[in-house]
Amino acid sequence: MTQRSATLVGFVAIVLWALLALFTVGTFPVPPLQLNALCFSIGGAIGMIWITYTKSWGDLKRVPLSVYGFGTLGLFGYHFLYFSALRAAPPAEAGLIAYLWPLLIVLFSGLLPGERLRSLHIVGAITSFFGASLIVAAGANFDAGNAWGYGLALACAFTWSGYSVLSRRLGAIPTASVMVFCIATAILSAIAHVFLETTAWPTAPIGWISILGLGLGPVGAAFYVWDIGVKRGNIQLLGTASYAAPLLSTIVLVGVGIADPKPALIASAVLITLGAGLAAFASRQTE
Structure with missing residues (x-):
């Protein structure tokens, strides 16, 4: 699989997270x-089906x-950490801090062997971050x-960016x-649910359909395609492009009538697109 193909596979995760x-x-x-x-159980089942189909169960025995x-x-x-942060702080502010992970991915990628981090990668990531902040932190007040x-949200950002970047070192x-x-x-x-939460089940069929949708997509298949993207694709471009997720998510919510369209939507789209464009241009210079 070429780097370009792997990057495109990684983009699928961003679309699913939307x-x-x-x-x-x-x-x-x-x-x-x-x-x-519930959702990760479905995500695990997806992997079992795929491994059975490809007859690759033996590969798992060689993983340390x-x-x-x-x-x-x-x-x-x-x-x-993400769920805990949203409980301990207002969702808008916590969400914005947690969404530092794409920027951190771009910055940390410069420490990887064989990777070259250009100034345009950083400028593009910061530009896209400001674009995403228009959506994520609307009305935020720290x-x-x-x-x-806020500390939990920051730990959340470092956890996911660290996982994504270090996965690159596990390419084999x-x-x-x-x-x-x-x-x-x-x-x-x-286990954590048993000790920290009160069990509740969906009260309508749409609830079960939504759980299935999460498990098949954003909290399931997305992690498999993201793994391929960060291991074999252009990790700087994927990191910057990840800021499109909150924008796409808002567009989806507006499209189904759950959220109202906001003037900031257009400005956010422009900034995120500009940031991704700068990162893409920087990546072409390194090829």
């Missing part, structure tokens, strides 16, 4: 960690236990009293290993 908010709204009143356990620990820590750690929640590890990450994350989420 559906995260839509499906999550439909899962009410299921609490976050219970939802995590440390890698399984790393992947599980990345997936579970990110979601646990308060020092929520410092704990088969993507099938993500199945184990998903199953382990589902188990840990279920």
Whole structure:
């Protein structure tokens, strides 16, 4: 698989993550960690079907236990910190801090062997961040009293960016290993749910459909294609392009009538597109 093809596969994850908010709204009143356990179970099932079809179960035996620990820590750690941050601080502010991860991916990628980080990569990532902030942090008002929640959100950003960048160093590890990450994350989420939440189930068919949609897409298949993208694709371009997720998510919500269109939408689209364009141009210069 060429770098360009792997990058395109990675873009699929960004498109799938754009559906995260839509499906999550439909899962009410299921609490976050219970939802995590259900969705990652479906995501793990996807991996089992794929591994069975490709007859690659033997590949999993060659994966070190440390890698399984790393992947599980990345997936579970990110979601646990994200949900905790949104409980400890206002969602807009916590969400904006958590969404520093694409910028951190671009910056950290410069530390990888064989990668060259240009100034345009950084400028593009920062430009796209400001574009995303127009959507994510509309009406945000930072308060020092929520410092704990902000800290959790920052830890969340470092967790996912670290997982994504370090995955690049594990290029020889088969993507099938993500199945184990998903199953382990589902188990840990279920345990955390028992101690931290009250169980609740969907009250209408749309709730179960939304859970299935999450497990098949944003909290399932997305992690497999993202693994391919960050291991074999253009990681700087993927990091910058990730800022399109909140924009696409908002467009989806507006399209189905859940959210109202805002003037900031156009400005956000322009900035995110400009940032991605700068990163793409910088990447072409390194080829």
